[in-house]
Amino acid sequence: MDSIMLGLLNVLSPFNLLVIAAGTGIGIFVGAMPGLSATMAIALLLPVTFGMDPAAGISMLASLYMGAMYGGSISAILLRTPGTPAAAATVLDGYPMAQQGRAGKALGVSLTASLIGGVISSIALLTVAPVLGKAALSFGPVELFAIAVLGITIIGSLSSGSPIKGILSGVVGLLIAMIGMDPISGTPRFTFGTMYLFNGISFIVALIGLFSIPQALRLVEKDDGVQKALSSFKDKMLPTFKELKSMIVTILRSSVIGVFTGLIPGTGGDTACWFGYNEAKRFSKEKEKFGTGHPEGVAAAEAANNAVVGGALIPTITLGIPGSSATAILLGGLMVHGIMPGPTLMTDHALITYTLIWAVLLSNVFMFAEGLLLTRAAVTVTKVPNKVLAPIIVILCVIGSFTISNSIVDVFVMFSFGILGYFMDKLSIPTPPMVVGMILGMMLDISMNQSLLISDGSWMIFITTPLPAILLFIALISVLQATPIFRIIKQRLKKIAR
C-alpha cells in the first residue's frame, strides 16, 4: 500500500507530470503519422529517456504508447489511412463518418472511447495485475492456435456483400503471411531466391499500401465538387450523454477484450481492434449499420486498442513478459537503466513500478485534454482540397514505409499493395480481411506446427485442452452464425417456442 501512495506522490512531481504530458502529446502526433507505429516511436525515443531517472523515462514511454493508440485514429478517420496498425479497424466506420461531415464527432467518439478503454485498463493494472499476470503463462502454442483461428473467423463478418470475395481476400492474406523464413524448419518459404523476403512481407507495410494508396488515387478520380463534405465546427465533437449511453456497453466490452488481448504475449493492439470491432457487430441489433459510419464501430475499435496498453503492461511488470511488441521495447529500456525486468520488479523496484502505473492512468487524462486541442486543429485537414491531399498522403506513406526497416524494397512492396488495393476496391473485394489474414497467418502456422510437434502429430490436442477447446467452439459458432443454417435453426426454435 505504501508503494502505491509513494508512486502517486512521485508521479505528481512537476517534472514527471511534464514528462507524461510531453510523452502523450508526442504519442498522439507520431501515432497519427502513417508508418510510425507505437512500437517504433517507443524504440526511437528510448535513447532520449536514458538521461532521465528510470521512473520518469519509463513513464514517458508508457504515456507515449497510450497517446499513439489514440493518435492512429486521427488519420484513420480523416485520411482513411490508419496511423498505426491498431487503428485499422477504425477506418471502417470512422472514414465514412468523416465523409458524411461528421469527422469531428468521429474523433470525439474515438477520444472518449480511448479514454474509457485506457482508464479501465489502467485500473486493472493497478488493482488486479498480480492475479491476471499469472494468466499470461497459460498461453502456449495450443492456446495461441485457438486464438488465431478465432481471429480468422472475423474475416467472415468483415465480408459484407459477397462472402466469397471476403474469404478469398482473407485466405490470400494468410498465404502472403507464409512468405519468409519458416521458424520450424529454418527453411525460407516462397522467397524466390531473395533474402529481402526472408522476414516475410511486413503487414504494416502492406497495410499502409492497401489503405492509403487507393485512397490517394480515389481522391483524384473526380473533380472536387460541392459534395466535399464540410465538417462544420458547429457539430459537437464529444458524444452527448444519450449517444454515450447507447454505446457504453460496446465500449466496456471492447475494453475487457483489449485488456485480455494485451495480456496474451504475442498479440497487441493490431489484433485487439479487430476483435473489439467484431464483437461489437456480433452483439449489435443494427449489424447492417457497421461499415457505413456507425459511431459504435469507431468506439469498439478505439476502446479496445487503448485498453491493450494497460493489459500488455500487466505481464510486463508482474513477470517480465512483454504482452505486446511495444512493451518488449519498454523492457529493453528498463534493462539499459540497469533494472532487470522480472518477477521481482514489483517488490525490488516498487517505486518505479507504481510510478509507471500511475503515469499510465494519468496519461489518459492528458490524452483527453491534448486530444481535444489537437483534434480541433486536425479537423481542418478535411478543408484541404482532395487534389492537394492526395500527393501528400503518398509522400507520408513512402517515407513512412521506408523508415520501418530502412529499406527501399519495403517502399516497392507498399506501392504494389497500393495498386492491388485499388483494383480490389474496383471489384468490391474487401481489403480488411486480407490485413487480418496477414496479421494472423504466421501465428496460425507456427502455433499449429508447435502444437503438432508436442502432440506427436495428433490433432486431439486442440480439443482435449479446455481453454483452446472453448475458444475453438466459439469460433465454430461464429462460422455457423454467418451461414444460413444458423438462421434456419433460429427460426425453428422460435416456431417451437410458439
Added chain:
Amino acid sequence: MIENVFWKKAIMSGIAVSLMLSLTACGTTSQPTATPSAPKVSDYPNKPIAVLQGFKAGGGSDQLAQVTQPYLQKILGKTLVNQYIPGATGAIAWTQLAKQTEPDGYTISITNTPMLMTNYLMNAEIKYSIDELTPIANVVTDPGILVVSKDSPFKTYQDFEAYVKANPGKLTIGNSGTGGDDFFSILQWEKATGLSVKMIPFEGDGPSWQAAAGNKVQASSTNLGVVYSQVKGGNLRALALYSEKRNELLPDVPTLKELGFNMVAGSSRGYSAPKGIPDDVKKKLTDAFVEMAKDPAFIKGLQDSALPIDIKIGDDYGKYLKEQEAVFKGIWDSVKDSIKK
C-alpha cells in the same frame, strides 16, 4: 522552357538552403558513404561512425549498443550513429557490411553469433562470410542455460538426464528457433550425451522460456542473461549452465563441464568492420575496446543488465568466430537432411 529552368533553379537553391540549415541543426545523420575517398588515417576518426544493426531498435543487439556506445564515444571522441537494417536475422545488414561498405572504419556493425555464421551456412541465398569481415572485438557472451518450470519434477540435472534416458525422444524442450544458438546447443548436447529429446522451436528466447515456465514444454534451453531474473524470482529452475566456469550470478548452478560433458555454448555479440580497413584504423578501434573494458563503470553497466562480459580483441575474436563456424558447420551438416525433409 525558360520558366522551367527558373523553377528548377529556384527549387535547387531552396533545397540547398534547407539542407544547409538542417545540416547545421543536426550533423549526426550522415549515411554510410559509398563515395571513395582516401581515408585519412592519421586523424581517424574525424567524423561520426555508423554502426549497422541487423535487428530492430530496442532488441538485444540494440541493448548492447546502448550500454557500450557511450563509452566508445568518449574514448574515440566521435559520435556513433546506429543504423537499423533489420531483416533475415541480420543477414541484410551483414551483407551490406561485407559487400557494399567502404573499408575506412566509418561503418562498423554489431555481429552476433551464431547467426553471423549460421545465416550463410544454412541458406545458399546469403552470400557473405566471416572471411569478408575484420573482427574488432567481442563484448558479451551469454552462456546457454537449461531451465525448467518451478514446479517441474526435475529438481537437478541428474533427474532431467535420467528421464531423458528412460524416455528417449519424448521430452519436449523449447529453443529460440531453428538455426539459433539454443538449437545448436541442444544438438551439441545430444551428441555429447548420446541421448535424444524432442525440440520445439519458438520465435525467440522469450516465448521459449515462457512455454517452459507455463509447463507447455518440459524444459527450455536458453541464455543466462535472458532468464536470470526469472530464475532469481523463482519462476524457473536452472539445471545446468553451458559455460567454462560457474557464473557469479547463479553460483549454485553446475556447468555441463562439471557434470562430465565437454561442452560450452552460448551466443555472443561484438563489433566487426569490413575486410581491408587500414591497420592503424583497426588498431584505434581495438584499442578503444581494450580501454573500455578497463572502465569499472562499463563493467558494472553490463552486470546490471545481466550481460556477461567476454572481451575478445581483434584476432582473438577472429579466431573465436572461425572455431565457432567450424562447430556449427559440423553440426548442421550432420542434421540438415533430417530437418529439411
Added chain:
Amino acid sequence: MNNLAKHGLASALTLTLAIVFYVNSLKLPDAAASLPRILAVIIILLSFAMFGEAWYNERKNRKVQQESNEPIHGFRVFVFAALIALYVILIKPLGYFVVTPLFLIVALSYLKATQLWKSVLIALGFTFFCYMLFVWFLSLPIPMGLFS
C-alpha cells in the same frame, strides 16, 4: 471491360498465385508446406467460386451496385499512379530532397490543384516539414541519394 471480364481476370490472377505457391511448396519440408498447401487449394476453389458468382450475376443480368453516377477520370488516375511509381523508383538514387519537391510540384500542377506558386510553396514547406519530423526529431533514415 465489363464486369464479367474483370472478375475473370481477377480469378485468373488469384488462381495463378495459388498455383505458383503450390508448386513452390513442393520442394519445402512437410511441416513448412502443409498450411500453405491447404490455403492454396482453398484459393483455387474460391477463385472458381468468384468467377461463377460473377457469371451467375451476369446471366441474371443483375446490376451489381454500380457506384458513381459521375464518371471517373481513369486517365488522370493512371498518370497519377505512374507519377507515384516514378517517385518510388527515383527516391533512392536521386534522394529525398530532389524527388519529393519535384513530385509534389509536378503532381499538383498536373492535377491543377492550385496555382503554381502555391504548389511550390506547399512542396518546399512539406518537404522541410517531413525532414524535420523524420530526421531531426525522430532521427530516422531517409534516402539521401545525391546528397549523401
